[in-house]
Amino acid sequence: MRTKRYLPWIAPLALCVVLTPFVDGAARGLFIGIAMGLAAGAGLAWLMTRVNRHIAATTLASVTDELRAEADQRVAMVIRQFEWAVNDVANLRDALKRAQDSRATAEASEHRIKRRQHHLERQLYEARMKIGEFSRALGSENGTIDDEPTVLPTGDDLVVPLTWRVFEENMLTWLRFESAGIVPSQIRIMNEHESVIAISAHAIDTLIEGAQVSLVLRAPDHVIATLEGRHQGRFTFEALV
Numbered sequence: 001m002r003t004k005r006y007l008p009w010i011a012p013l014a015l016c017v018v019l020t021p022f023v024d025g026a027a028r029g030l031f032i033g034i035a036m037g038l039a040a041g042a043g044l045a046w047l048m049t050r051v052n053r054h055i056a057a058t059t060l061a062s063v064t065d066e067l068r069a070e071a072d073q074r075v076a077m078v079i080r081q082f083e084w085a086v087n088d089v090a091n092l093r094d095a096l097k098r099a100q101d102s103r104a105t106a107e108a109s110e111h112r113i114k115r116r117q118h119h120l121e122r123q124l125y126e127a128r129m130k131i132g133e134f135s136r137a138l139g140s141e142n143g144t145i146d147d148e149p150t151v152l153p154t155g156d157d158l159v160v161p162l163t164w165r166v167f168e169e170n171m172l173t174w175l176r177f178e179s180a181g182i183v184p185s186q187i188r189i190m191n192e193h194e195s196v197i198a199i200s201a202h203a204i205d206t207l208i209e210g211a212q213v214s215l216v217l218r219a220p221d222h223v224i225a226t227l228e229g230r231h232q233g234r235f236t237f238e239a240l241v
Helices: 002-022 026-137 221-227
Strands: 162-169 172-179 186-190 196-199 213-218 236-240
Touching: 002 026, 162 221, 172 221, 186 213, 196 213
Parallel strands: none
Antiparallel strands: 162 172, 172 213, 186 196, 186 236
């Protein structure tokens, strides 16, 4: 490659050197001048080539360093963002675990509170029933109750014992529910398909010691017949406490 690069300078210079001894006078001076010019041009070309190579190498090294530094910065930024993402995921996982633990604790506390509430309500009902029995025994209440007790579904719900009676008013048949213990605010009747077929209005009476609170609702005839034993059927009574 270098030979081909300097061949345009070497060939004329060699030709001038070879022909110079065979001429004289002005021709010899002309060949000598041409040879010196060619030598100077070759030297200048070689020098400029070296300078250009040095400049190109310096520029390439500078650009390479800049690109390497920028690449390192980008890699560091990506690594930092990945670390932040990992930290965010860890924080979210910890927050989710704390939320789940708090929810489990709250649900357990709510369950314990409900059980305690039902237990206290049963104790209160039993205490009021005992007070009513003592009052009747002392003669504070007269008469006996011949009606059949209607007991709401048990399970995990609060049991609200009620007494019922049938009466007619304005050519219609009504059901009256009474309770001296836990006071229900509303009562509804559901059939075997769990569809509501009758519902009472909200109670506005307050519980007075020794007195009963009544709820009245308009019941269908087949419900009355079932309660009085004249018809077979299955109904569910639910009370809102």
